[in-house]
Amino acid sequence: NAGVTQTPKFRVLKTGQSMTLLCAQDMNHEYMYWYRQDPGMGLRLIHYSVGEGTTAKGEVPDGYNVSRLKKQNFLLGLESAAPSQTSVYFCASSPMRQGPVAVGEQYFGPGTRLTVT
Amino acid sequence: GNSVTQMEGPVTLSEEAFLTINCTYTATGYPSLFWYVQYPGEGLQLLLKATKADDKGSNKGFEATYRKETTSFHLEKGSVQVSDSAVYFCALINAGKSTFGDGTTLTVKP
Numbered sequence: 545n546a547g548v549t550q551t552p553k554f555r556v557l558k559t560g561q562s563m564t565l566l567c568a569q570d571m572n573h574e575y576m577y578w579y580r581q582d583p584g585m586g587l588r589l590i591h592y593s594v595g596e597g598t599t600a601k602g603e604v605p606d607g608y609n610v611s612r613l614k615k616q617n618f619l620l621g622l623e624s625a626a627p628s629q630t631s632v633y634f635c636a637s638s639p640m641r642q643g644p645v646a647v648g649e650q651y652f653g654p655g656t657r658l659t660v661t
Numbered sequence: 662g663n664s665v666t667q668m669e670g671p672v673t674l675s676e677e678a679f680l681t682i683n684c685t686y687t688a689t690g691y692p693s694l695f696w697y698v699q700y701p702g703e704g705l706q707l708l709l710k711a712t713k714a715d716d717k718g719s720n721k722g723f724e725a726t727y728r729k730e731t732t733s734f735h736l737e738k739g740s741v742q743v744s745d746s747a748v749y750f751c752a753l754i755n756a757g758k759s760t761f762g763d764g765t766t767l768t769v770k771p
Contacts, residue, residue, distance in 0.1 A: 586750060586764045587750065587764075589758070589759055592759070600757075636704075648710075648754035649710050651707075653704055
């Protein structure tokens with residue numbers, strides 16, 4: 545049981561390049577999330593998904609796109625990278641419900657450190 | 662919208678001191694509340710949770726009580742250890758959408 549994995553762990557991009565970050569979970573969780581973490585700013589929600597085939601915007605969605613074609617995978621895309629997108633990106637998943645109780649605890653991946661020059 | 666406000670850090674304590682990290686929130690409805698911990702170079706790990714008013718979450722000597730009347734979820738520990746040094750995040754989930762505080766860095770000195 546690998547939990548939540550993220551690919552790649554590190555990446556350096558030039559301004560204007562594109563890339564896709566992959567998040568995979570093997571816990572059969574319904575909900576998945578993408579965050580960015582910047583110094584002194586905590587975690588900010590980029591996009592999230594409440595189930596396969598559905599996505600929703602978070603707090604800072606501009607410049608990012610996501611897809612959830614399979615329940616276990618959540619992809620984060622940067623179409624045209626900018627230096628302001630230099631950050632550490634975390635993916636998380638959540639079962640949201642355990643029986644009749646909405647729990648909502650999240651399980652985090654190890655992060656992807658992205659630098660845009 | 663939802664928001665979470667944590668006490669500003671960093672916090673530096675001596676070993677065996679009492680810890681309080683304040684957290685207040687604004688949200689409509691009935692959010693679930695969480696404390697997460699992050700060690701250097703790692704992702705966040707759930708520390709404790711509470712899903713309804715007056716619930717007390719506890720784990721590894723840490724405690725927090727969901728206070729709806731004061732919209733607070735303060736983290737406490739009676740006697741901190743050097744190994745508790747980390748960044749602590751307060752968070753809520755409301756209708757599937759999550760909101761995190763900015764984090765509080767705790768350093769415990771021997």
